[in-house]
Amino acid sequence: MADEELHETNAQDQEDWQNQAQTTDEAAETTEAPAADRTAAAEDAPADETADEDEDYGIPMDKVEAVLNATADKASLTPQMQRMMQRQAENTRRVEESIKGTKSNPRWFVPLFCTFMIIGLVWAVVYYLTGNYPIPGIDAWNLAIALGIILIGFLMTMWWR
Numbered sequence: 001m002a003d004e005e006l007h008e009t010n011a012q013d014q015e016d017w018q019n020q021a022q023t024t025d026e027a028a029e030t031t032e033a034p035a036a037d038r039t040a041a042a043e044d045a046p047a048d049e050t051a052d053e054d055e056d057y058g059i060p061m062d063k064v065e066a067v068l069n070a071t072a073d074k075a076s077l078t079p080q081m082q083r084m085m086q087r088q089a090e091n092t093r094r095v096e097e098s099i100k101g102t103k104s105n106p107r108w109f110v111p112l113f114c115t116f117m118i119i120g121l122v123w124a125v126v127y128y129l130t131g132n133y134p135i136p137g138i139d140a141w142n143l144a145i146a147l148g149i150i151l152i153g154f155l156m157t158m159w160w161r
Contacts, residue, residue: 104161113156120150 063081074082124146126134135142 102161105159109156109160113153113160116153116156117150120146120148120153123149 059081074085077085123134124143127142127146132139133142135145
């Protein structure tokens, strides 16, 4: 769909583009300097200025930024730039909707399941070190209680968003 929209032009759009290209070519021909002057100017110019000229595709960067930030005047833009601006606005709207649609857990959720896992671990360590505690008289069931508490913590991690 994006490719179709990107390459979709009608005759009027094509004529606008061709007219713009012709006027740009005519302006370049009238202001063009002799070859000797151009080579001398290129040798005198710093390397970063010539790199800027090479990367300039005929559209000023501030105009591109204005289109991407949706602050440009739509009447002064080419049809391609207008379509790019519309796609950018649609993508922004889609991302904002998806962010609004996400649900998150309360702030206490992560500390709670971490606490369960730590308490279970401490319970098992205390049982192994003492052999009788944390609850005396139930022996190996202390280990089952520790694993149950740890399991509750791990099950809570599956509901974490």
